[in-house]
Amino acid sequence: MKMIIILLLGYLLGSIPSGVWIGRLFFQKDIRKYGSGNSGTTNTFRVLGKTAGVSVLIMDILKGTLATSLPLLLHSDLPKLWVGLAAILGHTFPIFANFKGGKAVATSAGMLLGYSPLFFVYSAAIFAIFLLITSTVSLSSMISAVLITLSTFILPFIAPMILPEFDWLLSVLAICITAFIFYRHKDNIKRIKDGTENRVPFGLRKDDKKKSEK
Known part of the structure; x- marks a missing residue:
């Protein structure tokens, strides 16, 4: 019963x-009626501005972190990652918002922070590098998800200081979350192929869209 409650x-x-x-x-404003119609960080930045976007990013990360930490805080043997996954499902299908939520990227990052702060830093660095290269949040999220998943298999053997041991549950969840992230980004993938996906105002490709419109 305690595990179910957690x-x-x-x-x-x-x-x-x-x-x-x-x-x-x-x-x-109901952010779901503007921009992409998504309630996550990227659409918040686009519709409501930087301050709101940063606030939502922090809150969404902390949701995953706090949820993942619940077994420790409540003295339970329940695997932390299961509770983190529950938070990801809550973020994507929120009962407080008619089950229409975000794309799970920030809350997944929060789960990693609760699981292993050093691995979170490593994962955040991957995302930041590809965001600077592509200037596209959606593409960076998908690439990062794939690389982070591969890292769960490789790092315990080549860089144990980042991820000390192989955790099959982490790898399985990473595969599932990556597949889910790709599914939730299906509209973004189409826009990327069409060259119409929104770009952030920084990075190496920030001006590509403007040039194509001239």
Whole structure:
């Protein structure tokens, strides 16, 4: 029963719709009616601005981190990653926002932070590098998810200081989350192929879209 309660708490933490609540409270907007219609960090940046975007990013990461830490905080033997996964499902299908949520990237990062802070830093560095190279959040998220998944198999053997031991549960969840991230980005993939995907205003390819429009 205790394990079920912890998993439920993890889901409820993940279900906190940061973008929706911040949009309604401070901007009187339902972010799901603007931009991509997504309630996650990227659309928040695009629709509500930097301050709101950073706030949602931090909140979404912390949801995953706190949920993953619940077994430790509540003295349970339940694997941390299961509760982190519950938070990811809550973020994607939030009960507090009619089950219409984000794409799970930030909350997945929060799960990694709760699981292994050093591996989180490593993963965040991968994302940052590809964001600078591509200037595209969606593409960077998908590439990073693949590389992070591969890293769960490789790092324990070549860089144990980052990931000390192979954890089959981490690798299996990484594969599942990566597949889910690709599924949630199916519209973005189409826009990337068409050359119409939005780019951030920094990085090596920030001006590509502007040039194509001239």
